[in-house]
Amino acid sequence: MHRQKICSTAADVQDALMAVMKRHEEGIMIKSLDSKWVPGDRSGHWCKLKPDYLHKAS
Numbered sequence: 001m002h003r004q005k006i007c008s009t010a011a012d013v014q015d016a017l018m019a020v021m022k023r024h025e026e027g028i029m030i031k032s033l034d035s036k037w038v039p040g041d042r043s044g045h046w047c048k049l050k051p052d053y054l055h056k057a058s
Contacts, residue, residue: 006033007030013028013030013049016028017049017051020051021051026050027048027049027050027051027052027053028048028049029046029047029048029049030046030047030048030049031045031046031047032045
């Protein structure tokens with residue numbers, strides 16, 4: 001299921017990622033509200049954030 005949440009702060013993004021992790025989902029996409037999805041586009045207008053990308057504290 002795709003969920004949408006508008007985040008305006010880093011804390012909002014962190015909360016969204018924590019919620020995804022609790023549901024054992026893959027991650028979140030971060031994008032500008034006015035950007036459009038274009039297949040194969042690598043312009044950087046969209047950013048994938050996955051728990052796998054985070055460094056664990058040792």
